Structures are given as structure tokens and as C-alpha cells.
Amino acid sequence: MTSATAATIRHLVSIKDLSDDEFQILVNRAEHYKKIFKNNDVTDAQKNHLKLLGKTIALIFTKRSTRTRISSEGAAAFFGAQPMFLGKEDIQLGVNESFYDTTKVVSSMVSCIFARVNKHEDIQALCKDSAVPIINSLCDMYHPLQAICDMLTIKEHLGVSTSDKRLKITWIGDANNVINDMAIACLKLNMDVSIATPVGIEMDQTIVDAAKKICAKNGTSLELTHDSKLASKGAHVLVTDTFVSMGEEFAKEAKLKQFSGFQINNEHASLADPNFKFMHCLPRHHEEVTDDVFYGEHSIVFDEAENRLYAAMAAIDVFVINKGNFHDLK
Template identity: 40%
Template structure:
């Protein structure tokens, strides 16, 4: 029995070493994401991000538009751990995983108390032995890092205080579908320096997209993330500008983006935040200085103070296709991580 235990732990160690090796880059010049964790887009290069989007578009075309049944995840299961409530993240993952033939398992904070009833280390190891992949929606990004350190199955960030990368995959696919390309677009983010903004900052430059940011004083993005984003903009030859005035940020932009002003856990700051964000509501006046083809994105749920009805329900708003693409992109991501399937449709133009 001792020998069997040693063999088991050796296999775990070997798997983690292999997984960590793949994090550093693609495999022998081709995109190979199998076994990878997905904590932040910071860890993924342009070809890898494009491959995930291509995979997502392929599944959407074959399943939604052609009516094909693709049980690519048959026999596989996912543990979905949620410290924070969710609509789109839960439904997109749960229905998407099941649509591909797999079994999703939803765990709320009542079912699993990370670091309270059981340590994150023990939780990671137990879930690794019972499921093929874990999606965790947590308060602290450090929780994800600890889970990833101890697990020997891939971990997906379903949202943390620092990043929300699966939302950005949906945003990118939505823009690619609408414009037919991404390179050369300019995105203007107007609002709080949230995990949405941080994930945009870690990905847009890699796809040739310029980023203009407007945040009130005291609500700027994380300084370390900003420094890294500046480096990426220089590396990939894109523009990154930070403003304190929304109209300045919106100037000439193709895409206007905002996010919640009062994130979960910050409800006690609502009165102060509404005052501090006065003038940041996205309206048609904001769009008047944008590019003629400007569109609007919001990760939802939306409050009227963030964007008015005229914009939110207008033909320029892509928020509902964006919400649907949460499903196709999480499916595409998981298929990349768990299978050897290759997209059948022509490569997307970026």
C-alpha cells in the first residue's frame, strides 16, 4: 500500500510539472492548451487567445447553427465552486458543459467553505480526485492561486477580485463577430478600475487593440497591472491612455465599455461611489465623440446610472450577444483544456 501511495503521488507530481511546463508557452510551435489552468489572460500569448476564440466560434457554428451534437466532454465532470453569486457564469458553464456531454457539479458557499471547514489545499486535492476540471468564482485571487498550486486538474478563474478573464473572452468573440476583426480597434473603458478592466489590460494589446481608460480619482486600475499593461502596449505596438474625463477617453473609440460601480462586497460604499462617479454614465452624448461605428459592451448586471436606456437598448448595444457568448467561449476554453479536438471551421480573421 505504501508503494501504491508513492506511485500515486509521483503521478500527481508528474502531471503538475507537465501542466506547469505548458503554461510557459505553446507546444513545439503549435497551440496546445491541454491541461492548462486559466487564471488570467496575462499568462496567454496572442496565438493562444486567438485559438480559444476560434474554438468557441467553431462550437457555436456547429452546435447552434448546424444543429450538430458534439459530446466532446462525455464522461467528464466539472466542479463549479461559487463564493459569490452568479447568473451568467453559472448558467453558461453548467449548460455548456452539459451540452458537450459532461456533468457539471455546482457548489455554493453552503456546500464548501474554502479555508473554513476545510483548507483550500485539502479542497483542491479532493476535487482533483473527483472531477476533471474546477471553475472557481472567489473573492480573493490568492484563493485561486492556492487552489492551482495544490490541484492536479486545471483551474479556471470564474471571477476574482483581480481578474475576470472568461468575461473578456466573450467580449472579444462578440467584437470579432460584429466587426470581422480586432486588430486596429480602439476600446474605451469608462468606470471603476475593476477586474473587468484588469483583464482587458492583460489581453487587448496582444490582439492589436488600443485601450483608452477613464476612471475617477481614487478608482484607477491596480498599479502593478497598469505597469504590465504599459509594457504590453509597447511590446505589441498599441496605444494605452489613462484619463479622468470620460469624454476624453471616448474620443474616436470604436467600443465603449463600462462595468458595475458597486461591486459585490462593496454595497456599503454605494452612496459615496454614486457621488464619485457622477458624470461617468455612458450616454449618446458620450458616443457623439466616438467613431461613427461605435458599439457598447457591459458584462452585466447593469444599473441605469452606469449606462442609460437609450444606449443600453439601442442597436449599438452588443450586451445580449455578449452575454450569450459567455456560453460559447467557456465551452471553447474547456474543450481546449480537456480534449484534443481541433476546430473545423476556417480560422477567424483578427
């Protein structure tokens, strides 16, 4: 494997690090590989399988996962690479070995690292010391793969947002890593965003500042409110996520009390656009959304989950196979 300096490697850390065009390319590549995968064409499959044949892709996961693990391993296998899952019980990270030492060792033997970690600082440390691209598969600040998959899902079900047909995406829930990337993603693709959080919970200011710059450039809008019903009015997409993130279980009782009245239900649905869609990155808990919305005719949560595979394919294609060179993929 050819070594590279940190300055020459492009990592996928957050959507706000990408230009609008670069992010659009990632969504387009996800769509492209979904078509190839669904067509089951042997010639196409063989051609793509050769792209990373004989290579290894590491998955460093300090948090458990269903969709992220399956999609990352599946995407690696699609391109011929051997996925290597490295859970917190499998390697010395954080036990007998420093983050730096682990990063140097692992990145010397693989072509890419998918990292699902606790702190954003861990992602930054990996990027600083890794000899290969880092794909942020979740940290406490960002979740870019989810944003790629979500934009593909919206495009498939509602089409592309334009000035003549501006889509409104409404988030009802916590100010967390998922909405941090999703809000930026929506604004980059000309959608309006309304975010309703409980009183006492505010969006991270760096995300708000970045979002406002995109709004000024693209003519999109960002609404921040504590009124979930207000945010739901005219929404083309209603979306939520867990109210109690992994690692916050100790505060579950207090968090659920704080989120009282924020469960998405038929009242929110009645305020949304008649053809609205409901999204959730899963796993879902009942306090976040009622069964009739989650399993109802407007729900696209399982299409959304499947699209995580194609988002991972797009990330590998752009950042590993094409070495972060977006220009040749336009």
C-alpha cells in the same frame, strides 16, 4: 482519472499569462464552437458530447452568478460532462474544512474546476494544490472568460483590428477585474485601449506594466485618463461595468458620489465613432449607463452575454480536452 503534477497542468488564470497566439486561439475556438452549436448538427453534437462523457466538472462558486453559472454548466454538458455546482452553502469550504483540503478532495474526483471566488489568492491556492485544470471564472483581480467572450463579440460586430483599421476600445468606470483582463486582451489583438476612471481610482500597476510591454511589441496604445469625454472620442466600443462590486455594498453611497459624471450617455455616444458599439458584462445598474444607450441600436450587450457560453466551451476544449496544448489547435 490519471493524476498529474502541478507543473504539468495549465490553468486559465488571466489573459496576461497567455501569449498573443494562445489568446487568439481561445477566441477562435469560441467562434468555432458557436458555429457548431448554432448549426444544430446532430453528428457534430454527438461527436463533441463524447469528448468528456462520464466525466464531472465542478463549479466552486463563493459568489452568486447568472451568466457564469449558465455558461459553465452549459459548456460542460455540451462536451458530455456532468456539471456539479458547489455553492458556498453546499460544501464545507471555509466552514469546517480548509481550502487545501477541499481542493485536494474535489480535484481528485473531477476533470476540471470552474472557480468563481472573492480573492485572487484563492485562485492561486486552487492552482497550487489542484490535480486538474482550474478555470478562473472571476476573482477580484481577473475575469478571463469575460475577456474571451468580449473579443469574440467585438470580432463579430466590428471585424478584426489591424494597423490599417485600428479599433479603439474605451472603458469608462472602475479599475476592476473585468478591465484588467479586457485591456490586456484588446492590446494582444491589436486594439488601442483608453481607460477613464474617476480621480482617486487608478489601474493596478502590474496590469499597466504588462500592457505597456504589449503596446511596445504590437504597436498598440494605452491611454489612462480621468476624463470620460476625452476617452470617448473616436471610440469604436464604449464599455462599462458595475461601479459597486459584490462585497462593496457597504461603500455604495461613497462610490456613487465618486463616480458622478461617469454614467455613459448620449454625450459620450456622440463623441464616439458613428458605428460604435456599447458593451456591458451585466448585471447593469442605471447609474452606469442610460437606458437609451443600453437598449439602443448600438448596444450588443445581449450578444455579449450569449457569447459567455462559447468562451466557456473554448476554455474546456483547450485546458481540459486538449490538456493546455495550444499547438495542436492552431
